[in-house]
Amino acid sequence: MDSEIDVYELLGVSVEASDKELTKAYRVKALQHHPDKNRNNPNAAKLFHDIKAAYDMLSDPQLRSDYDDKRRASLAKRQRLDALSSQRKRMKSQLEKDERDARHSRDQERARTHDEAARFRDETRRDEARRDKQMREHVQREEVMEEVDEMDRSVRVRWSGATHDRESLARVFAVFGELEEVAVAPSHSGRQSALLVYKSVAAAHALMNTRAPGAEVAAFERFWAAGAEPRSVHGVSGTKMPGDGPRLPANEATRDSEQGRRVRIPNISAIDVRSLPGANMSFSDFESLTLMRMRLYQDSLAK
Template identity: 35%
Template sequence: MTSSKIHDIDLYELLGISITSTTKEIKKAYRQKALKCHPDKLPDNPKAAELFHELTRALEILTDEAARAAYDAVHKAKTEAKQRRRSLSSRYKKLREDLEERERRAQEEEARLSHANFHCRTDEDKLEAEVERLRKEGSRQVKEEQEAVRQQLLHEARVKEAAQTLEAEGSRLRVTWRAARDDPSNGGYDYTTLHTIFSKHGEVTALILSAKKKGSALVEYSTMQAAEERRPVPAPAPAVSAGGGDFEELVLRRMRQAAEKQGLERSAEPLS
């Protein structure tokens, strides 16, 4: 989306939001739209990259206070002009459009002649200046949202790949711990921490943190035997507090109990 086209595009309509939307609502709408039309998801759609670029530029302008103010001035003027045109009778509509066109051309000529004077610039000139500033400076908020979208896509790809490669249910362990629903740290356990804990006792081929439920993950070992040796004894589990080493100690204790129980069962088998 070039700066000359921004004037003619309703950025709020593009994101599916209202002109009174907050920055948080703008970012949320951007993520929802960007995830649907990301070029990585639609490699065969030549328009996906163009739409994704337009969404990114819309986010860039509407999350910057100065750029949004400049855009809103243009947007308001165009909206008011559209409403006025609709209210005119068919008899005078053509006459009014011709008059506005002449006024627009006169304003463009005046702006071109006095472009060096900032105070004489039109609203559209100011918007173009803000867009150029954003292009040169870069937008931190845009980079953050793009990274969030990239991480979401990576997560979805890992889940999809894991679902295709997981085989026997017996080689998986469902791990749960205490974590509040709104806890951003997920009870203190992330992918790296859990992978380190379970990799000490066998080859972990897949580890997926639940995207919907806090305090839940799925661990898959390379063999069913490895998972059985590390499967906790099916007994009432004591409360596990988030953080610290309590969780790891509990898991290791259950693994040892399972291994001892399996050894006792094998020793109790009748001799042939």
């Protein structure tokens, strides 16, 4: 008989069955599985033999006691294995859950990294665009300043009494804008004069047109270095200023410049030299401007 067969299950009785219950159960099973009644079943003889062996074992008190001890040990072992199997199943389920959670966390982290990288690229593009815009505006401002003649950005001041040098004049007149140069002319008969060259024509315009000059500024007489308000100031004031010349005569020629703009060529014979910028400057002012320009040229060579 196979050792794995449970004889109680084979006879169909409980572990607490009495001898009488065992005998009755054996007779029923023996009649039911007798080979003569199960000729078509090739396993009928073996099953009938196992039923007989199970009854013989349980009928003997000693053999039954030994079998019960082995059966309880086997059941306890099976229960332990089942418990371990359940524990392994729980551990497997937990490991699978941990793996799913870790995968989900990795996906979230990758998504956050992707979003942060996208934000960083967008911020970098915005910063580059902002720097490009600032650079273009700076270049445009430089080009505008370069297009304005130095004389258009220059104001001549005259005073008497107090003594001023380049530093004190720069302190007084820097409130209107950044100064490029201050040239002080030699004094004549107690009166002094200086030339103020601003970096922008707007600053020079602000000085010449201030309606409420402070006490320090009011002590100075102010004149455009060119002798009259320059045409470039019109773009600052936004209005057409008195003294604008008439339209060019019809006989004036035009040609194309390198920048593609139409450049007017005046009739030189019609120019009044007295109307040229700076024609009415005093010799001392002209000398101061010349010395200032020589100093600026030397500074540029030193750089």
